[in-house]
Amino acid sequence: MNENGNEKYNRRDFLKSGSFATLMSMMGGVELFAQNNQSAAGQIKPAGPKVKVAVIGLGAWGRVILDTLGRLSQAEVSAICDTYGAYLRRSAKLAPAAKPIDDYKTILENKEIKAVIVATPTHKHKDIALASLKAGKHVYCEAPLANTIEDAREIALAAKAAKKQIFQSGLQMRSDPQRLFLLPFIRSGALGKPVMARSQWHKKQSWRTASSDPEQEKALNWRLNRATSTGLIGEVGIHQIDQAGWFLNAQPISVTGFSSLIKWTDDGRDVPDTVQSVFEFPGGVRLLCDCTLANSFDSDYELYYGTDAAVMLRENKAWMFKEVDSPLGGWEVYAKKETFFKEAGIVLMLGSSKQSSFEEKPSEIPYVTATLSSALENFVRNAGKISTAEEDFKATVGDDDPNALIEHLAGVPREPAAGYLEGFQAAVTAIKANEAVLSGTRLAFKPEWYELG
Amino acid sequence: MNMQRFATAIIISIATLNSLSAVGQMARFDSRSGSKVRIEGTSSVHDWQVEGKLIGGHVEAGPNFPTEPGQTVQPGKVDAKVEAFIPVRSLLSIEKDGKPYKAAMDDRMYEKLKSDTNPKIFYYLNELVLTEPAKSKDAPYIFEAKGDLVVAGATNKISMPVSVLPLGDKKLKISGKTNAKMTDFGIQPVALNIGPLAIKTGDEVKLSFDWMLAQKPPAAAATNQ
Numbered sequence: 120m121n122e123n124g125n126e127k128y129n130r131r132d133f134l135k136s137g138s139f140a141t142l143m144s145m146m147g148g149v150e151l152f153a154q155n156n157q158s159a160a161g162q163i164k165p166a167g168p169k170v171k172v173a174v175i176g177l178g179a180w181g182r183v184i185l186d187t188l189g190r191l192s193q194a195e196v197s198a199i200c201d202t203y204g205a206y207l208r209r210s211a212k213l214a215p216a217a218k219p220i221d222d223y224k225t226i227l228e229n230k231e232i233k234a235v236i237v238a239t240p241t242h243k244h245k246d247i248a249l250a251s252l253k254a255g256k257h258v259y260c261e262a263p264l265a266n267t268i269e270d271a272r273e274i275a276l277a278a279k280a281a282k283k284q285i286f287q288s289g290l291q292m293r294s295d296p297q298r299l300f301l302l303p304f305i306r307s308g309a310l311g312k313p314v315m316a317r318s319q320w321h322k323k324q325s326w327r328t329a330s331s332d333p334e335q336e337k338a339l340n341w342r343l344n345r346a347t348s349t350g351l352i353g354e355v356g357i358h359q360i361d362q363a364g365w366f367l368n369a370q371p372i373s374v375t376g377f378s379s380l381i382k383w384t385d386d387g388r389d390v391p392d393t394v395q396s397v398f399e400f401p402g403g404v405r406l407l408c409d410c411t412l413a414n415s416f417d418s419d420y421e422l423y424y425g426t427d428a429a430v431m432l433r434e435n436k437a438w439m440f441k442e443v444d445s446p447l448g449g450w451e452v453y454a455k456k457e458t459f460f461k462e463a464g465i466v467l468m469l470g471s472s473k474q475s476s477f478e479e480k481p482s483e484i485p486y487v488t489a490t491l492s493s494a495l496e497n498f499v500r501n502a503g504k505i506s507t508a509e510e511d512f513k514a515t516v517g518d519d520d521p522n523a524l525i526e527h528l529a530g531v532p533r534e535p536a537a538g539y540l541e542g543f544q545a546a547v548t549a550i551k552a553n554e555a556v557l558s559g560t561r562l563a564f565k566p567e568w569y570e571l572g
Numbered sequence: 573m574n575m576q577r578f579a580t581a582i583i584i585s586i587a588t589l590n591s592l593s594a595v596g597q598m599a600r601f602d603s604r605s606g607s608k609v610r611i612e613g614t615s616s617v618h619d620w621q622v623e624g625k626l627i628g629g630h631v632e633a634g635p636n637f638p639t640e641p642g643q644t645v646q647p648g649k650v651d652a653k654v655e656a657f658i659p660v661r662s663l664l665s666i667e668k669d670g671k672p673y674k675a676a677m678d679d680r681m682y683e684k685l686k687s688d689t690n691p692k693i694f695y696y697l698n699e700l701v702l703t704e705p706a707k708s709k710d711a712p713y714i715f716e717a718k719g720d721l722v723v724a725g726a727t728n729k730i731s732m733p734v735s736v737l738p739l740g741d742k743k744l745k746i747s748g749k750t751n752a753k754m755t756d757f758g759i760q761p762v763a764l765n766i767g768p769l770a771i772k773t774g775d776e777v778k779l780s781f782d783w784m785l786a787q788k789p790p791a792a793a794a795t796n797q
Contacts, residue, residue, distance in 0.1 A: 500675070511659035515628030516605045523605040527625060532664060532672035 170503045173198040173226045174214075175247055176239030177206040178328075178339070180261070184238050185213045187488050187495055194499045198226050203335065223247050227254035234285070234502040236495075237261060240341040241349060245270040252281045257502035259495070261289035262357050262537075263546040266349050268568060271546040275571055278539035282525045283509060285501045285533075288542025291494035292362050294535055297435050301467065305366045310425025311445065313367060316406040317422040318359035320351070323415040325383050326392075343388035350553045351394045351410035352376070357549040359421055360398060361541070363406045364548070366423060371398040371406070371548060373563045376556030382413035394556045431464065435489055438464030497534035504531050544569055598632045598653075599639055601744050601785035609658055609781040614774035615762075620673075622681065624663040627783045629656035629695075631744070636702070639787075641738045642709035647702045650715070654697035656783065660687040684759050686724040694722040703733075712737040717748070723757040742787035749780040 172194050174185050181201070188194045196214040200223050201207050207219045226232055227250055234257040237247050241263055248260045258278070265271040278286035292298050326343060330336035341347040342354060352360075364370055378391035392412040399405050420433040427445035431438050440462050441451060455466040508531045512524050537545075547568050555562040607627040613620050633639055634651025660682055665673035685693070697719040704714035712735035721730045732750035739745055753775050754761060761773040 507661050511626055511662045512605075515626045515657070515659065515662075516603050516607075520605060527605065530625065532675070534675060 168503070168507075169193055169195040170234055170499050170506065171195050171197040171232045172234045172236060172499065172502075173200060173217075173220075173229075173232050174210075174236045174238060175200040175223045175226065176237060176243075176261075177201040177203075177210040178238070178240075181206070181238035182210055182213060183488060183491065184236055184495065185210055187492050188236075188499075189214060190492065191496050191499055193503055194495070197232050198229070200226055203339070224250065227251060227256065233257055233506050234259070234499065236498075238289075240338075240347060241354065242266045242270075242341065242347040245274055248274045249277050252277045252284060252286070255284065257285040257287075257498070257505065259287045259289065259498045260542065262291075262361075262542060263349055263353050263549050264288060264542045265546060266347060266353070266550065268547050268550055271543050271550070272571060275539040275543035279571065283505070283528055285498065285505055286539045286542075287494070287498045287501070288537040288539065288545070289494065290358060290361050290537035290541055290545055291490045292358055293365065293537040293541060294494040294497045295435075295490045296493060297437065298362065298432070299535055301430065301432065301437055302366060304467070305423060305430065306368055308425075309428070309439075310423060310430060311427030311442075312425060313400075313402065313404045314424040314426060315404055316363050316367070316424065317408075318356070318363065318406065318420070319409040319417065320355050320359065320419040321409070321411050321415050321417060323382075324412055325386070326412055327383070327386060327388075340388075343386070343390050345389050345557070348390050349549055350378075350390050350556060351392075351412070352396060352408070352556050353549040353553045356394070356396070356408050356410050356552070357545050359419075360406065360408060360548055360552065361537075361545040362421060363398065363423075364400070364544075365541075367400050367404060369400050370544065370569070371400050371564055373399045373561055374548075374552045374555045375399075375561040376552060376554075377559055378556045391556070396552055396556055398552070430467065437467040439467055440464055494536065497536045501533045501536065504533065540571070543571065598634055598651075599637075599787060601631045601633065601639075601742075601787050603628045603630065603656075604743075604784050604786045606784040607782060609663070609779070611663070612778040612780075613776075616770065616772045619668075620665065620677075620773070621668070622663050622665050623670075624658060626659055626662040627656055627781060628659070628692075629654070631746070631785055637700075638706065638713045638736055638738050639742070639744065641740050642706065643738065645702060645705055645713065647705060650700045650702050652697060652700045654695070654700075654717075654719070656695040657692040660685045660691055660693060680762065684724070684754075684762065690723075690725045694720075696720045696722075698729075712745075712747070721752070723752075724759055726757040728752075728756050744785045746783040746785065747781065749778065751776055751778055753777075 170193055172188060174181055174188065174196060177185065177199060178201075185196065185199065188196050196217045198218045198220050199207065199210050199214055200220045201210070202221055204221070207221065211217070211219055220226055223235075226235060235247075235251045236259040237244055237251065238261050239247060241261070242265070244260055244265050248258055248264075251258045260274065263271065264274050278284075326340075328336070328339040330339055337344075348354065349357075360371075374396055376394065376396040378394045380388070380391050381393050383392045394410050396408045397405055398408065420431055422432075423430045426442070428439050428441045431440070438457060438459070439451075440459075451465050456463045457466060458464070505528055508528055509524065512527050516523070518524065548564065551562055551564060551568065605625075607625060609624045609627060611622040613622075631637075632653040636645050636648070636650045637652050638645050663678075663681065665677040665681065667673055697717060699718040701716045702713060703716050706713050715734050715736060716731065717734045718729065718731045720727050730750055730752065732748050734746055734748035737745045737747070754777060755775050761775055762771070763773075764771045
């Protein structure tokens, strides 16, 4: 264990297991960069037949998912589902070959469809996720898993029991190549001793969807109602909070929250449009998390501060700001730098290296969908691998030994993704953080909340 | 004996003989879990290895094929039928320590093995000769096997020593090793230029396998036929 209390990574491991780019960096010449997702290279077609997928829930985010899936070579969107006809009609343009369906149970009866993506309102995830798992589907369930700890636990337990299926939580940053590259970098102590972290998500938008039918409008605006919404901290902040715990390799000890309704005061909502929270992690490290719908300045990013350096993550880029008294590795001298006011940031960016001249070009798709794309691609690939492995197993040794099949499937390597446990833990943290935010109090996280039973 | 009784007796006799021929002469062993296949190769940068855990197919063993530990059998040609296959996509690139290597490497391998059109590697036995009976009850029987290996749709005749270890309880473990050239199967070695590095894989690969088989209970076997 190193001084950061981190058993999994140390500097030597990081360098030893690092990419060719790391080696070159140590020789002095190129910046650190994440190895690009192999299928993004476009040179090798992912193996195996296309995986037939259905998207359930076609709101704004569901349509982003649909659009992103359409760009993945291994995904075939076979069905789209929503109870709201206008959403179904709008989505049909994004997936013209997909069958529009208003009852998700019809999808579950279709044996051809191997995987479903649950992008409905958060409080409606549970029934669909449980039924999908029971029907033998691979499930991608958006984050947070649910709006109550009980529902999130029920989903996680069902996913844990479904040993022949993939369950992926929609914590998409866990599949992001840039963040996967930075994870060992930060955990190895490259920033020195962790000091603090900061994240923000700033937008100027109402979060409201209009409809001529008052009942429909209420249903569409579930995010604005405390009874169904986990608020800004749960619906958006969950990703950044989860990332902080992931990078710091720790669960938060407590959260203190604050909230206000400042801008969108005239539409009857009871969910705040501005929230701030302080998460305390072991070792006196705190994460300050801001989310607002009232001002868009500086958009969204995360910052990690250590005694030797700070790292800022923004979209698919990251920069390291070194302290003058920090140890010099050598490679930083030659690395690409960008100026932020009076600071020089060393670029730690996906595809920024000189190596990119003989690797693929960086993706040109927008960052939000690039991260989602990695998560969905990994889900589809993993679902395809498991489905193929099950078919191959049954074709070679039969299906009379279910335990041997489960053991075989457990040995199939998978692309990085958040599973049921990460999804559950993040949901618990977000739901409780929302409680603290709404009550304006400090709340200590209890270990039993995180127990799956 | 009247003619009707005589005819009935003849029919029963023929049926019995057929049954003996089918069941008593050839014992069928089917694949079960626990198999392992390994392919090792070289490249201008480092060696590589691929492993899989699935071998499908069956063995039909004649009277001189050892199916029980310590069974007395005579050296020489053995009556046996073997059909085996490996699903290509069950093969995975691994590190030297056995950890998974890279999905990109797997995809490249599947592409080279033409898995879209040839999803399985096949082996068909043509001739089996017992060269060395088991030296003890726990020791394997050594054979020389000649057969057809079908990789990426291309067929080549190969000859290799194989060992058959009867495990008791109607179970067998068949192991073997051989070398093969990828170009013999129409597979060109991978050549990549990654910056200053020119990577090229060697043509020759080493194949090894442990194939686990078991005789199914009569009811299950009957259902399969």
